[in-house]
Amino acid sequence: MNTAGTIDRPLTHDPKKQAPMKSSTSEPVGSASPDATAAGAPDTRQNRTREMQLIPEALARAHMHDRLRTADQERRAVRLATARRMQRRAERASMRARRALAMAVMQ
Secondary structure, eight states, X not given: OOOOOOSSSOSOOOGXXXXXXXXXXXXXXXXXXXXXXTTHHHHHHHHHXXXXXXHHHHHHHHHHHHHHHHHHHHHHHHHHHHHHHHHHHHHHHHHHHHHHHHHHHHO
16 A cells, blocks of 8 residues: 555654655745755754754753752852851850950959
């Protein structure tokens, strides 16, 4: 059975074996990119397909980069808050020691 493929069920899934895409007659002239040559069309379609397949990976990579940056910012904020808390505690201890020394000298 030698029937032509449809959009949903192409004859082949290999982009290099598919016929190059043709512009429709209903489009205005110059609205789309010019027709590709027959030799360059499969390569272009292959590259486009590869890029389309890599889009989810790129999105996941960007999402993970954003989450790592957010986590790093949160870690820095927690570290800064801890450092400030420890500094206040050290200042209070220093003031207690000064007062104790002053009381010891006065007696």
